[in-house]
Amino acid sequence: MDKKSPIKITLTERDGAVTITQWVYETLRGAVMNGQILPGRALTIRELATLLDVSPMPIREALRQLSAEKALEIQGNRRVMVPKMTAMKFTELYEARIAIESHAAARALPYIDKARFMQLRSLDQLINIAQE
Secondary structure, rough: OOOOOOOOOOOOOOOOOOOHHHHHHHHHHHHHOOOOOOOOOOOHHHHHHHHOOOOOHHHHHHHHHHHHHHOOOOOOOOOEEEEOOHHHHHHHHHHHHHHHHHHHHHHEEEEOOOHHHHHHHHHHHHHHHHHH
């Protein structure tokens, strides 16, 4: 992956009850999870601070937290990168989601009323149509 591919982060308005550091963390986490920052992309504190219009301090803290969560990798040369997706990692994530989502659906089933069931059925039909 190009180490300089564009970063297109969706900025949300910061709630006054949320600190700048929390907002930066949530914004960067969302960007990584939603693929707005591509795997293999090198990140710099200065670039992210400019994009988010904040000082480097909350960027540093967010990067530290995201690297602790394994959402980002800190390289030996102190470069920060979005981890590359491998076939093995993808399979692991895919299998984990199937297990977790199936379990959650089974646990939620007793609480589904007829109206909600019909709504879910309609959404499922829309998914089938979209896949055709």
